[in-house]
Amino acid sequence: xxxxxxxxxVTIIHDTNVRPFRIDVPQEALxxxxxxxxxxxxxxxxxxxxxxxxxxxxxxxxxxxxxxxxYEWRTAEAKLNALPQFKTExxxxxxxxxxxxxxxxxxxxxxxxxxxxxxxxxLLETVDPLTDPTAHGGAVDDAFxxxxxxxxxxxxxxxxxxLGWWAGRVAxxxxxxxxxxxxxRYVAQGGDVGxxxxxxxxxxxxxxxxxxxxxxFVPxxxxxxxxxxxxxRAAAEQIAVFRATGFGYFVEQATRPQTxxxxxxxxxxxxxxxxxxHDTDSYYKIAGAFVDGEPSGNLTRDHILDNVTLYxxxxxxxxxxxxxxxxxxxxxxxxxxxPPPMTLPFGFTTFPGEIWRTPRSWVEKxxxxxxYFNEVNGGGHFAAWEEPQLFSAEVRAAFRSLR
Amino acid sequence: MEKDTASIDPVEIIxxxxxxxxxxxxxxxxxxxxxxxxxxxxxxxxxxxxxxxxxVQSKMLQELARYWATEYDFGRVTARLNALPQFTTExxxxxxxxxxxxxxxxxxxxxxxxxxxxxxxxxLLETIGPLTDPTAHGGNAEDAFDLVLxxxxxxxLSAQPTQLGWDPGRVAxxxxxxxxxxxxxRYVAQGGDQGxxxxxxxxxxxxxxxxxxxxxxLSAFPTDVGxxxxxxxxxVGLFKRIVIDxxxxxxxxxxxxxxxxxxxxxxxxxxVEMPEHPQTxxxxxxxxxxxxxxxxxxHDADSYTKxxxxxxxxxxxxxxxxxAVVDNMTLYxxxxxxxxxARLYWExxxxxxxxxxxxxxxxxxSLPVAFTVFPGxxxxPPREWAEKxxxxxxYFNEVDKGGHFAAWEEPELFTAELRAAFRSLR
Numbered sequence: 093x094x095x096x097x098x099x100x101x102v103t104i105i106h107d108t109n110v111r112p113f114r115i116d117v118p119q120e121a122l123x124x125x126x127x128x129x130x131x132x133x134x135x136x137x138x139x140x141x142x143x144x145x146x147x148x149x150x151x152x153x154x155x156x157x158x159x160x161x162x163y164e165w166r167t168a169e170a171k172l173n174a175l176p177q178f179k180t181e182x183x184x185x186x187x188x189x190x191x192x193x194x195x196x197x198x199x200x201x202x203x204x205x206x207x208x209x210x211x212x213x214x215l216l217e218t219v220d221p222l223t224d225p226t227a228h229g230g231a232v233d234d235a236f237x238x239x240x241x242x243x244x245x246x247x248x249x250x251x252x253x254x255l256g257w258w259a260g261r262v263a264x265x266x267x268x269x270x271x272x273x274x275x276x277r278y279v280a281q282g283g284d285v286g287x288x289x290x291x292x293x294x295x296x297x298x299x300x301x302x303x304x305x306x307x308x309f310v311p312x313x314x315x316x317x318x319x320x321x322x323x324x325r326a327a328a329e330q331i332a333v334f335r336a337t338g339f340g341y342f343v344e345q346a347t348r349p350q351t352x353x354x355x356x357x358x359x360x361x362x363x364x365x366x367x368x369x370h371d372t373d374s375y376y377k378i379a380g381a382f383v384d385g386e387p388s389g390n391l392t393r394d395h396i397l398d399n400v401t402l403y404x405x406x407x408x409x410x411x412x413x414x415x416x417x418x419x420x421x422x423x424x425x426x427x428x429x430x431p432p433p434m435t436l437p438f439g440f441t442t443f444p445g446e447i448w449r450t451p452r453s454w455v456e457k458x459x460x461x462x463x464y465f466n467e468v469n470g471g472g473h474f475a476a477w478e479e480p481q482l483f484s485a486e487v488r489a490a491f492r493s494l495r
Numbered sequence: 496m497e498k499d500t501a502s503i504d505p506v507e508i509i510x511x512x513x514x515x516x517x518x519x520x521x522x523x524x525x526x527x528x529x530x531x532x533x534x535x536x537x538x539x540x541x542x543x544x545x546x547x548x549x550x551v552q553s554k555m556l557q558e559l560a561r562y563w564a565t566e567y568d569f570g571r572v573t574a575r576l577n578a579l580p581q582f583t584t585e586x587x588x589x590x591x592x593x594x595x596x597x598x599x600x601x602x603x604x605x606x607x608x609x610x611x612x613x614x615x616x617x618x619l620l621e622t623i624g625p626l627t628d629p630t631a632h633g634g635n636a637e638d639a640f641d642l643v644l645x646x647x648x649x650x651x652l653s654a655q656p657t658q659l660g661w662d663p664g665r666v667a668x669x670x671x672x673x674x675x676x677x678x679x680x681r682y683v684a685q686g687g688d689q690g691x692x693x694x695x696x697x698x699x700x701x702x703x704x705x706x707x708x709x710x711x712x713l714s715a716f717p718t719d720v721g722x723x724x725x726x727x728x729x730x731v732g733l734f735k736r737i738v739i740d741x742x743x744x745x746x747x748x749x750x751x752x753x754x755x756x757x758x759x760x761x762x763x764x765x766x767v768e769m770p771e772h773p774q775t776x777x778x779x780x781x782x783x784x785x786x787x788x789x790x791x792x793x794h795d796a797d798s799y800t801k802x803x804x805x806x807x808x809x810x811x812x813x814x815x816x817x818x819a820v821v822d823n824m825t826l827y828x829x830x831x832x833x834x835x836x837a838r839l840y841w842e843x844x845x846x847x848x849x850x851x852x853x854x855x856x857x858x859x860x861s862l863p864v865a866f867t868v869f870p871g872x873x874x875x876p877p878r879e880w881a882e883k884x885x886x887x888x889x890y891f892n893e894v895d896k897g898g899h900f901a902a903w904e905e906p907e908l909f910t911a912e913l914r915a916a917f918r919s920l921r
Contacts, residue, residue, distance in 0.1 A: 340764065340771045354536075354538070355785075356539070
């Protein structure tokens with residue numbers, strides 16, 4: 093033990109610098125990607141006229157055509173590089189993040205976390221409405237200073253090289269990031285994996301965090317919820333359908349991330365299909381964007397491929413899948429034990445296309461200090477991406493009482 | 496309606512029931528393309544664990560890829576198959592290809608044997624000698640079988656179904672027709688894995704001529720065991736839920752270890768993904784050979800460990816050699832059947848859930864059933880499970896070697912089991 097302490101003295105001197113970061117993907121990586129898509133070997137067409145056997149061949153072939161002939165990664169790269177991006181080392185990993193300060197002095201600092209199969213790409217269209225509200229239908233006191241980190245193993249953050257990076261550990265890294273940025277009073281938001289991280293942050297209740305908002309109801313993933321009302325039964329039924337018909341990706345990533353990882357790294361079409369197959373609502377919206385030229389809101393062909401291309405170029409299909417494995421391990425270890433209570437103010441928005449429509453009663457049961465609940469009439473699993481204005485309005489309203 | 500009838504092409508509805516010889520021939524450019532794809536694979540970072548708990552290990556798969564691209568003889572599959580009498584015939588609108596080896600012994604018992612997933616006829620090839628020519632393999636003339644090894648539609652060399660409905664029950668009906676067409680009036684059937692599902696369905700249909708079956712994977716469960724394994728998945732009302740819970744509780748108390756192992760099978764990623772969304776995983780399995788290899792290797796812990804030893808330590812377990820494992824993967828790749836083979840799970844689960852929803856019980860099975868428990872198989876059912884699931888159990892034996900791919904790994908032992916299992920039915 094004494095020895096370890098001695099050697100630790102060297103390794104614990106961390107570099108806490110925050111360095112500016114720009115993306116510059118080599119042209120040969122883009123050429124190779126295009127070449128692989130063009131060389132795709134296709135399966136025969138599914139035998140059904142809908143999504144019931146998975147992502148449809150017509151969707152994938154149109155996606156491949158668009159990806160190789162019309163899509164421009166450099167546009168996405170320029171969009172990202174137009175934003176202030178940084179990297180800093182936390183807990184042994186380089187964390188990539190976008191940091192946009194509002195020009196409004198009293199803006200509320202907000203750290204917002206993407207999910208799977210998302211990335212910072214899904215949050216980009218909320219940057220302006222959240223940081224510059226007066227130009228987007230809001231008031232000066234709706235302004236946020238915005239921090240959008242990439243979860244370790246996703247996008248331009250580095251991949252964990254050791255075990256233990258489940259949502260709870262990311263939730264410990266984010267307060268350190270906010271501290272490093274000089275924020276002493278802030279809020280946090282997340283959907284999907286980002287909701288799990290944000291929920292964990294709330295339960296850790298680090299100094300400075302004054303409230304959270306999520307748009308995926310995390311407690312329903314861990315246990316059964318009451319089914320007393322019509323709304324509760326409907327939500328439970330939606331969860332049951334999801335588990336019976338669309339759960340494969342979840343189980344595979346939570347148990348065998350390496351196995352599926354080989355395909356996700358080696359085949360862009362495998363990666364795209366795996367990422368498109370998240371949930372029924374978003375799948376049909378995305379398929380509509382490709383096949384019928386009718387995107388839902390901001391879920392356009394280009395934006396979908398910005399995200400898939402980011403996964404491809406950063407080669408993070410396997411490392412992102414491992415985050416499910418880590419959460420599965422953490423859940424197994426915690427089996428039966430209730431998570432630490434959440435006492436911070438909690439806001440939640442139910443988007444109608446989300447996998448299940450969380451009723452207010454569930455939210456109130458799981459979070460004693462509900463400061464905001466609303467059910468809106470547009471948007472689905474990728475609410476920030478699909479409906480950035482509506483999403484921003486929800487975030488503003490959710491945190492208004494905490495300013 | 497009249498229009499539809501009128502538009503049917505009279506040429507198409509005349510079924511061709513002929514059985515013609517068949518030889519395998521893969522174009523060289525497909526083989527070159529496969530080799531190129533293996534050598535240009537883009538690899539993920541190494542798993543973060545020292546075992547297979549995150550899936551197929553990098554070291555293992557990279558060694559397999561190296562062997563596949565640089566040492567493996569791509570002519571093997573063609574040579575091995577074309578050395579055998581292969582045939583093609585159309586049944587129920589699908590072209591079925593099969594190996595048919597007649598024994599030199601006159602009173603041989605006809606046997607139709609069905610492979611599983613991620614298998615193919617490749618996994619059964621080494622049993623052909625012992626089963627059809629027993630006197631050359633430690634058996635007697637009375638142990639001889641005339642052997643039929645078909646490829647399930649959507650697998651290997653058989654054509655892919657182009658319409659819905661090819662669940663194990665439909666495959667089973669096709670097999671009975673195949674045996675009829677080959678002139679067999681009295682025969683037996685055998686299967687493991689998906690082959691067990693097909694063989695179980697055959698026995699329930701009890702076609703003319705079928706006199707008994709042998710299974711190496713339990714394909715039906717006693718009611719209480721079924722409730723414990725699948726009960727949670729069923730969308731049922733409160734009353735049924737209580738019944739299921741009581742039954743499940745009973746099963747859990749009785750054989751906890753076997754039950755846990757059986758239940759774990761249905762929680763594996765591949766067996767959740769393939770019945771749900773075979774098309775989605777299909778893009779991966781069709782476009783990347785290393786992706787396909789990883790998916791096929793990740794079937795069960797026992798066979799994975801054995802195959803790993805073959806590649807990493809040069810110590811194969813019986814017939815599960817490097818070249819034989821890669822033969823099977825190469826056949827999946829060159830026939831482009833990964834997606835269509837996964838669809839069988841979709842069909843199977845559809846059929847099971849539809850039958851549960853309708854409240855119908857599966858047809859009773861009264862034919863003689865034989866069962867062998869191999870120690871490395873996914874789970875080892877207690878004799879009582881087999882007796883309850885198959886009331887007319889004529890043979891039950893636990894052997895001391897072999898796993899999920901028993902015929903492949905231990906062809907002699909497997910053959911001995913079949914001889915013993917069917918002895919009373921000759």
